[in-house]
Amino acid sequence: xxxxxxxxxxxxxxxxxxxxxxxxxxxxxxxxxxxxxxxxxxxxxxxxxxxxxxxxxxxxxxxxxxxxxxxxxxxxxxxxxxxxxxxxxxxxxxxxxxxxxxxxxxxxxxxxxxxxxxxxxxxxxxxxxxxxxxxxxxxxxxxxxxxxxxxxxxxxxxxxxxxxxxxxxxxxxxxxxxxxxxxxxxxxxxxxxxxxxxxxxxxxxxxxxxxxxxxxxxxxxxxxxxxxxxxxxxxxxxxxxxxxxxxxxxxxxxxxxxxxxxxxxxxxxxxxxxxxxxxxxxxxxxxxxxxxxxxxxxxxxxxxxxxxxxxxxxxxxxxxxxxxxxxxxxxxxxxxxxxxxxxxxxxxxxxxxxxxxxxxxxxxxxxxxxxxxxxxxxxxxxxxxxxxxxxxxxxxxxxxxxxxxxxxxxxxxxxxxxxxxxxxxxxxxxxxxxxxxxxxxxxxxxxxxxxxx
Numbered sequence: 376x377x378x379x380x381x382x383x384x385x386x387x388x389x390x391x392x393x394x395x396x397x398x399x400x401x402x403x404x405x406x407x408x409x410x411x412x413x414x415x416x417x418x419x420x421x422x423x424x425x426x427x428x429x430x431x432x433x434x435x436x437x438x439x440x441x442x443x444x445x446x447x448x449x450x451x452x453x454x455x456x457x458x459x460x461x462x463x464x465x466x467x468x469x470x471x472x473x474x475x476x477x478x479x480x481x482x483x484x485x486x487x488x489x490x491x492x493x494x495x496x497x498x499x500x501x502x503x504x505x506x507x508x509x510x511x512x513x514x515x516x517x518x519x520x521x522x523x524x525x526x527x528x529x530x531x532x533x534x535x536x537x538x539x540x541x542x543x544x545x546x547x548x549x550x551x552x553x554x555x556x557x558x559x560x561x562x563x564x565x566x567x568x569x570x571x572x573x574x575x576x577x578x579x580x581x582x583x584x585x586x587x588x589x590x591x592x593x594x595x596x597x598x599x600x601x602x603x604x605x606x607x608x609x610x611x612x613x614x615x616x617x618x619x620x621x622x623x624x625x626x627x628x629x630x631x632x633x634x635x636x637x638x639x640x641x642x643x644x645x646x647x648x649x650x651x652x653x654x655x656x657x658x659x660x661x662x663x664x665x666x667x668x669x670x671x672x673x674x675x676x677x678x679x680x681x682x683x684x685x686x687x688x689x690x691x692x693x694x695x696x697x698x699x700x701x702x703x704x705x706x707x708x709x710x711x712x713x714x715x716x717x718x719x720x721x722x723x724x725x726x727x728x729x730x731x732x733x734x735x736x737x738x739x740x741x742x743x744x745x746x747x748x749x750x751x752x753x754x755x756x757x758x759x760x761x762x763x764x765x766x767x768x769x770x771x772x773x774x775x776x777x778x779x780x781x782x783x784x785x786x787x788x789x790x791x792x793x794x795x796x797x798x799x800x801x802x803x804x805x806x807x808x809x810x811x812x813x814x815x816x817x818x819x820x821x822x823x824x825x826x827x828x
Contacts (some may be wrong), residue, residue, distance in 0.1 A: 381408070389544070394657075397771075399511075399512065399513060400512070400513025400517060400674055401513055401514075401674050401677045401678050401681070402517055402545060402670075402671070402674020402675070402676075402677050402678070403511045403670060403674070404512070404669070404670055404671060405666075405667050405670045407663070408666075408735065408736070410520045410653060410736065410739055410789050412649040412650055412653075412739070412743065413649055414648055414649060414746050415648065415649065416646055416648075416651070416743065416746050416750055417743075417747040417750070417751075418747055418750040418751045418754065419645065419646050419750055420645075421645040422560065422648060423647065423648075424647060424648055424651070425645060425647060426645065426646055426647025426648075426651065426655075426825075427645070427646060427647070427819070427820060427823060427825060428646075428647065428655060428820065428823035428824050428825035429647075429825075430820075430825065432445065432541055432825070432826050434639065435638060435639060435820065436545070436637060436638060436639070436647065437637060437638065437639055438548075438631040438632040438636075438637050439631060440629050440630060440631030440632075441544075441548050441631060441637065442474060444544055444548060444617070444628070444753055445541055445544050445545070446620065447621045447622075447623075447626045448540055448620050448621045448622065449537065449541075450538065450622075451621055451622030452540055452620060452621065452622045453622055454536050454540065454618070455533070455536055455537065455540060456622075457535075457593070458532055458535065458536045460528070460531035461529045461532065461533070461588050461644065462526070462529045462530055462533055464529075465522070465525050465526040465529040465751045466526055466703055467690055468522050468525065468526070469519070469522040469523050469525070469526045471522070472515070472518045472519040472521075472522040472770070473519050473522075475508070475515050475518070475519075476510055476515045476516065476519065477507070477509035478505050479505070479506050480504070480710040484563050487592060489746045496625060498737065502542065503697040505686075506685065506686070507686050508683065508684070508685045509683075509684040509685065509686065511681070511682070511683070512677075512678040512681045512746055513678060514674070514675050514678030514679065514683075517671045517674035517675045517725045518675055518680055520667070520668075520674075521667075521668040521669075521671040521672050521675070522668075522670035524664040524665070524667035524671065525664070525665075525668050527660075527667075528664035528665055528668070529662075530807065531536065531657040531658070531660040531661035531664060532657065532661050534541070534657035534660075535616075535657035535658050535661065537826060538821055538824065538825070538826040539821070540620065541821070542619070542818070542820075542821040543620055544617065544620050546817060546819050547600055547613060547616055547617040547620060547812050548617065548628070548813050549634065549637070549814055549817075550613050550810070551610065551613050551617070551628060551630070551808060552608045552615065552630065552633070552634040552637075552810070553806055553809075553810035554606055554609050554613065555610070555630065555634075556563060556634060556806040556810075557602075557608070557803055557807075558603070558606045559591050559605055560799070560803055561599060561602045561606065561799075562603070563797050564599050564795070564798075565599045565600055565603075565724045566784040566824040567795065568592065568595050568596040568599055568697055568795070569596060570797075571592050571595070571596075571791070572589070572592040572596055575588045575589050575592045575788065576589055576592075584788070588677060589623050589795055591788060591789070591792060592788070593750075595792055595795065595796075599799070604645055614626070614628045632808060634806075634810060634813065635688065637813060638813060638816055646746060646750055646819065646823055647823065649743060649746075652739075652742055652743070652746065652823065652824065653739060654822040655823070656742050656823075656824040657740055657824065658742070659735075659738050659739055659742055662731075662735040662738040662739075663735055665735070666731045666732055666734075666735050667726040667730065668713050669724070669727050669731045670728055672724045672727070672728075673721065673724045673728060674719045674724055675723040675724070676717070676723070676724040677721055679710070679720060680710060680718065680721065681710075681715045682710075698703075703810055712776055722765075742822070745822040746819070746822045746823060748822075749815065749817060749818045749819035749822045749823075752815040752818065752819070753812075753815045753816060753819050755811040756808065757812065758806045758812055759808050759811075759812075760805070760812050763804055763805040763808045764805060766801045766804070766805070767798070767801045767802055769806050770794070770797045770798040770801040770802075772798070773794045773797065773798070774791075774794040774795055774798045776794075777790045777791045777793075777795075778791060778794075
């Protein structure tokens, strides 16, 4: 049977526990800052609330090879793994802060032995101890609030790493496809220049062309052939970079669909409205959670200036002789003078919150700029591709005519060389423009926070 005094001790602990869990919390409660943004992003043509960011990445890309690469990267990439490890650390820290709100209970057992012949020469004892800091002013609850915000911030960081990884894998894969296209264009031009060289050599033998023309044709062929190892080097380096993103050793990367058949273009919707960006982009979410934590730490600093109450107690049994023992102790500590350290701690916490507030607002403005730039880039790249296609068509016509006029004796071989060079450069520029157009869509998707699903 438990003595009445022990019951009283437990009652006191229960009342203290209730007070600690329901007491007041000093410090400001968090309120999301009012952020004024225009309804539409700059350069956006529609105010539709639907956003392309809501499209799952697996539905955005048609190429199954690219989908497999992204899946591999999300599983194996080391930045992703590091981000998950940080989440686990933050989760553990949150549990530590949450656990501080509750009593800490421990148990001890002891055996004592005296010289033989002494009465009751052996005794045993078992004691249970409890210690607890009463959270009168919400210091522990504010600490838990800050730890929870840090956990949510790390989850948002992991989402940001995920989005960035998807973008890097996709853009690297598009670079590979573009290099493949350039290599194909170069090889086609090499074939054309080989035929031109054979033609002028035949004319040299026939006496209708000079050695200068032959030398020019040989130089043009060698110039085109020089581009092959350059592009092969770029392909190899890009494959190595993409392999690293996948969390694998450098290796060759398979290819899937052609470059112009990569994205489900009908699935590309409007960018949506600007206010939605604040609750969707992971870097903004992370910045806000950092602000939440900074706000909570002001309460922690203020609580340090107030008295703190802790309770400790022990209860147990001593055998041989048998008896029940207990003790209870309460400590009330009130800061009186510390050279202004505690007050300075509050001001430091307030100053840090102000810094993080500006960082949060800066992150939003930066995000709005990135989305607006991406919208502009998508719109203008369409115009550039259309214009570049006209250039290629005109250059092809000029090259065909220059060959006909040269064979008919109405143009010099220099005219053929110039037309051929124009066609080659315009074809390469078109390939690069088409790749840039694709990348601009992915840039907009990423800037909007797409890829988080």
